[in-house]
Amino acid sequence: MTETIGRKEAARHIPATANDQWNYLLKGIWDQMIHLLISFEGQCDEETLDRAVRLALDAEPLTLMKFVEGNVPQFTGSAPDPGMPVYSVVRTPDPERTLALLLAKPVDPAKGPLARIRLIRSDHDLLCISLNHTITDAYGVKSFGSLIARLYRSLTNQTRYIPLENLHDRSFDRIFSHFSAEDRERACRQFQDREEVWSFPVSSLRKGARCYERITLDTAEFMRIRENAHNRGFTINDLLLSAFALALGESAPAPPGTCIPVLTSIDLRRYLPPDACPSLANLSVAFEVPIRLSSSGTTISAVNAAMARRKIGYAGIGAAENLCRTFDAGYLAVKRQLASMERETEAGLLGKNPFFSNLGVIPEGILGFGIPVRTAWMLPPVQYPPGFGLAASTCQGRLTLSAGFCREAIEAERVSSILSSMARHLPGFPSGK
Structure with missing residues (x-):
């Protein structure tokens, strides 16, 4: 079976591949979360980063979905938990402790959404991009981080960048x-x-x-x-x-x-x-x-x-x-x-x-925020x-x-x-x- 993603299809559902299903079922052996951390010298523009993250989430609809079990498992839309929003800014005098507390709480793939992005702000910024293994491996986490960086850069430079729909086959x-x-x-x-x-x-x-x-x-x-x-x-x-x-x-x-x-x-x-x-x-x-x-x-x-x-x-x-x-x-x-x-x-x-x-x-493109x-x-x-x-x-x-x-x-x-x-x-x- 060929499983692809497109914005119109995402409004309904996306079939889960065999490897998606496998990684979901492995939740008993690990917490399923893969994290990308970027530590900046200074601080990002908060409003610009917010827009870049929202655009990236819209471009990759799987991030906002949940895994639904059944004879034919699939991903469907989910409502973000008010207590755990997809993206937020956390201000703290102790970024390492804040990060440790954040990493101790995995997202639930059965509830969704399957991505969590946090900007941990102290005297400098630490961006934590976390995706659940149910939808992607480490390559995908890096790819999503690169997408956020490219969108941030385009918004900062006031240039137009529209991410292409992900129409590639997700199966083997x-x-x-x-x-x-x-x-x-x-x-x-x-x-x-x-x-x-x-x-x-x-x-x-x-x-x-x-x-x-x-x-x-x-x-x-x-x-x-x-x-x-x-x-x-x-x-x-x-x-x-x-x-x-x-x-x-x-x-x-x-x-x-x-x-x-x-x-x-x-x-x-x-x-x-x-x-x-x-x-x-x-x-x-x-x-x-x-x-x-x-x-x-x-x-x-x-x-x-x-x-x-x-x-x-x-x-x-x-x-x-x-x-x-x-x-x-x-x-x-x-x-x-x-x-x-x-x-x-x-x-x-x-x-x-x-x-x-x-x-x-971690390729240079992921670091290309202009900061x-x-x-x-x-x-x-x-x-x-x-x-x-x-x-x-x-x-x-x-x-x-x-x-x-x-x-x-x-x-x-x-x-x-x-x-x-x-x-x-x-x-x-x-x-x-």
């Missing part, structure tokens, strides 16, 4: 069209089974207070790490995955030889031409990379080889194909299956592999226990590592230690090739 159909049925079957078979299960040890399985920790490597340090990786034939993703597994092994602790299977994501838009990519869509999928702990050099070589096998075997296509086949049984059947698994997890009978996502570069920007970073969804996840994002040559977690399950100091351990491992990988 166009991506699948680049692969034969045999290729998809082979990829699906090769990567559909979980090879190992390793849950990060937690203090409690209760979903308690949601919070974040993050660490940022400055431009000079990250440039050295990136150059070192390139010279030795590794990707940044190889380094990040390896450092994540080694940091987890130190925190657990896990003896050498332990296999830590890490779920990692891939954006399948790579198989589409740039002008055919839908902005708000769930076109990212996850697959497992088993990482056996050893010395840093051996670990990164093994990760590099495992990722190469998955790229050659189209693991992302296999994951997407397997996901679509899961929904052949129907939405309600998948919902029942996941609910059963969630009960087993809460009872401590099922483990959950760690998750790592490289959210990529000096201090920095920008992204935050992944808060993982519920026994899950633990971490994300990386890059802005102006600075690498930010961030983790969302429940404080009752994992102490903030322990999460901070894992991030610091990752930062320590990144520059030190020797060549194992």
Whole structure:
């Protein structure tokens, strides 16, 4: 089925793709929110930003909708909650505390709307753009941020910019069209089974207070790490995955030889031409990379080889194909299956592999408000226990590592230690090739 968005169609409903449905049903394992943060040196023009945000919301009608369950799930219009408006300005002397309180409250996709934008104003402005994973992955959050920036700039310069209607296919159909049925079957078979299960040890399985920790490597340090990786034939993703597994092994602790299977994501838009990519869509999928702990050099070589096998075997296509086949049984059947698994997890009978996502570069277009920007970073969804996840994002040559977690399950100091351990491992990988 082809699912597209247009303003006229949005007045009625938009069909939910298989991946939309999947991400909605995963609300039991994380809070579903993806955040883009932009910290300015000074302050935005409040009225202009208000207009830019309203125009962006109108251009992307999914942001103002809610998810409706049923045999054929769909998105329909929703009335904003007066207690949680889509956009507002929050004035505060303590922006970090205000941000922490904001991030602790996810939006409810069953009530809508599915976007929340806050301008946190102190002596400088911090713009927080948050979208629910039910309608989009990280690419869409960045795309929406870029749209707001472009509209703000056009309003400031008094130039006319009218966003195009998003008429692109939101499903996997166009991506699948680049692969034969045999290729998809082979990829699906090769990567559909979980090879190992390793849950990060937690203090409690209760979903308690949601919070974040993050660490940022400055431009000079990250440039050295990136150059070192390139010279030795590794990707940044190889380094990040390896450092994540080694940091987890130190925190657990896990003896050498332990296999830590890490779920990692891939954006399948790579198989589409740039002008055919839908902005708000769930076109990212996850697959497992088993990482056996050893010395840093051996670990990164093994990760590099495992990722190469998955790229050659189209693991992302296999994951997407397997996901679509899961929904052949129907939405309600998948919902029942996941609910059963969630009960087993809460009872401590099922483990959950760690998750790592490289959210990529925050492009300059997102920062183009015409106001000096201090920095920008992204935050992944808060993982519920026994899950633990971490994300990386890059802005102006600075690498930010961030983790969302429940404080009752994992102490903030322990999460901070894992991030610091990752930062320590990144520059030190020797060549194992």
